[in-house]
Structure formats: structure tokens, C-alpha cells
Amino acid sequence: MLRLMRAPNLVIGQHWVNVLAVAGIRCELHNCYLNGALGEIPADQCAPELWLMDERDEMIALRLIDAAKRGPSPDAPPWRCRQCGETLEAQFTVCWQCGTARDPLDG
Ligand SMILES: [Zn+2]
Incomplete structure (x- = not known):
């Protein structure tokens, strides 16, 4: 497991997971449980983290997310x-x- 990066919010984090899943890269969003408290705590304190199941996917995952960010x-x-x-x-x-x-x- 490798923590790849922090997503600015859950929607974008989930989008990145989708992008990676399409490419066959297994990953998970962590920290999502805080989403239930959204509205009560600052949004930047419940930023989800994107974790790769296989750290060997790091380079391609970064490329894919970079492409997804630019859009x-x-x-x-x-x-x-x-x-x-x-x-x-x-x-x-x-x-x-x-x-x-x-x-x-x-x-
Ligand atoms: Zn193709």
C-alpha cells in the first residue's frame, strides 16, 4: 500500500479512483468516513487520501491523475x-x- 496523494475533496477523489480503475490500477480512498460530518467541520479537514494497492503503479497513477486534473x-x-x-x-x-x-x- 502506498499513499499517493490527498484529494481536494471527495468528488475529485472519487473521480481519480474511477480514472485509475479504468486503467486497471487498484486503489482506495481513505478518510472518507469524515464525509458524514461534512458541514460541521472545515472541508479541508476531511480531504480523502488516495492509496494505491500496489506501489509499483505509482508512476502511471500520477500520470493519469495529472491528466485528469488538467481535463x-x-x-x-x-x-x-x-x-x-x-x-x-x-x-x-x-x-x-x-x-x-x-x-x-x-x-
Ligand atoms: Zn487505447
């Missing part, structure tokens, strides 16, 4: 996966077919 612009055109050639809508930061993260240089 596409709303009117971004579809892009083509450089790994398998699949065409993907702009809102996907990871190829659903093969799990390859979008390369910023891809059209």
Missing part, C-alpha cells in the same frame, strides 16, 4: 488513442479500450 476544455475535439487507435470523446482522459492516458500532444 479537457469544454469544446475540445475527440482524440485518438496513440496506443490502440480508438477515437475518444474529449471528456475521457484515459482510453476506455486499453487504459492509456491521453497524451497532451495528441490531437
